[in-house]
Amino acid sequence: MTETALTVHQTARPHGFPTADHFTFSESALPRPAAGSALVENLYWSVDPYHREMMDDVPGGFALGAPLEGRTLGRVVASRTPRLTEGEIVFHRKGWRTHAVVAPEETRRLPRFDGVPLTAYLSTLGGTGLTAYVGLTRIARLQEGEDLFVSAAAGGVGTTTGRFARLLGAGRLVGSTGSKAKADHLTREVGYDAAFDYHDGPTAELLGKAAPDGIDVFVDNVGGEQLAAAVGALREFGRVARVGTISQYNTPGATSPRFDHADIVEKSLRLEGFLVRNHLDLQEELYEFAVPHLRSGRLALDETVVDGFGNIVDAFLGMLRGENTGKIIVRA
Numbered sequence: 371m372t373e374t375a376l377t378v379h380q381t382a383r384p385h386g387f388p389t390a391d392h393f394t395f396s397e398s399a400l401p402r403p404a405a406g407s408a409l410v411e412n413l414y415w416s417v418d419p420y421h422r423e424m425m426d427d428v429p430g431g432f433a434l435g436a437p438l439e440g441r442t443l444g445r446v447v448a449s450r451t452p453r454l455t456e457g458e459i460v461f462h463r464k465g466w467r468t469h470a471v472v473a474p475e476e477t478r479r480l481p482r483f484d485g486v487p488l489t490a491y492l493s494t495l496g497g498t499g500l501t502a503y504v505g506l507t508r509i510a511r512l513q514e515g516e517d518l519f520v521s522a523a524a525g526g527v528g529t530t531t532g533r534f535a536r537l538l539g540a541g542r543l544v545g546s547t548g549s550k551a552k553a554d555h556l557t558r559e560v561g562y563d564a565a566f567d568y569h570d571g572p573t574a575e576l577l578g579k580a581a582p583d584g585i586d587v588f589v590d591n592v593g594g595e596q597l598a599a600a601v602g603a604l605r606e607f608g609r610v611a612r613v614g615t616i617s618q619y620n621t622p623g624a625t626s627p628r629f630d631h632a633d634i635v636e637k638s639l640r641l642e643g644f645l646v647r648n649h650l651d652l653q654e655e656l657y658e659f660a661v662p663h664l665r666s667g668r669l670a671l672d673e674t675v676v677d678g679f680g681n682i683v684d685a686f687l688g689m690l691r692g693e694n695t696g697k698i699i700v701r702a
């Protein structure tokens with residue numbers, strides 16, 4: 371085992387798009403676990419769009435000059451508690467660092483399903499998959515045969531939403547993403563029927579071509595113009611599951627394009643946002659739904675895995691720029 375640990379700190383608040391200069395890697399002696407805790411060597415890290423929101427001066431945001439937090443999988447390497455066994459792999463939130471001292475109550479044991487790789491606990495079986503599952507089954511309440519539009523469709527939540535929607539019997543699946551290559555990937559690999567690059571014109575036009583008969587459900591990871599276009603395309607009794615607003619995270623003060631508020635009434639639409647952390651009780655249900663499909667091969671994982679903890683900041687910035695396909699994960 372190494373004798374030193376590396377921890378990422380945020381050094382300044384970004385105005386607009388962050389850069390590597392907003393972060394620093396801090397080296398320290400390997401932390402020693404106090405009685406009742408354990409030292410974990412981290413193996414996989416999740417970097418997420420919400421980390422960009424936490425970089426701002428907001429309640430609960432990242433403190434400057436302090437370790438950042440994020441979802442992580444690590445191996446217990448030294449334990450001073452009978453509740454954590456050396457060698458076992460645990461999920462915890464002390465990410466953005468090579469090593470962490472954790473108390474048992476700060477960790478979650480992972481069920482092991484034969485044939486399912488560890489990365490799945492940060493992608494399809496983790497917060498990403500749970501977000502997709504909650505959005506479809508509890509917020510949009512997708513019914514068989516219904517047509518769906520997904521924004522940021524090539525990302526972690528977007529690819530999982532597409533694959534889950536297919537398994538739930540969705541009708542036509544349309545996605546938007548940031549490049550032609552990613553749009554092609556969605557139709558060739560992920561099971562979308564049509565996909566477009568949102569840079570190619572006004573979303574209302576692009577969506578009109580991809581879904582000429584309209585949509586029943588919009589799973590929205592992006593907000594802004596895409597939300598406005600989807601409200602226009604929704605049929606009577608349509609639903610919007612508001613998942614995220616990534617089009618605004620790097621553009622402070624951005625105003626959302628307006629949509630016709632009368633549409634909400636005239637078409638009896640429902641627009642509902644949610645946070646996955648309020649639905650953690652559905653974790654077991656997600657396993658019951660997804661694991662058999664993962665094992666049978668009907669459900670594939672969509673992941674971009676970046677090697678090396680030293681690349682964690684670049685991986686995060688690359689994800690904000692759309693360099694990932696599926697869930698971005700950093701591997702030690």
Ligand SMILES: NC(=O)c1ccc[n+]([C@@H]2O[C@H](COP(=O)([O-])OP(=O)(O)OC[C@H]3O[C@@H](n4cnc5c(N)ncnc54)[C@H](OP(=O)(O)O)[C@@H]3O)[C@@H](O)[C@H]2O)c1
Nearest residue numbers: 419525526527547548591613614615616617644645646692
């Ligand atoms: N409500 C919740 O509890 C919850 C939980 C998890 C995630 N989320 C939200 O869900 C969304 C997706 O998260 P994720 O973890 O799956 O990330 P992700 O989609 O894997 O990665 C972010 C993607 O956003 C796209 N993007 C970046 N800037 C954009 C812009 N200005 N306009 C449109 N697209 C842009 C990029 O893809 P392109 O190449 O396609 O532009 C990028 O790959 C985020 O908004 C996130 O905050 C919410």
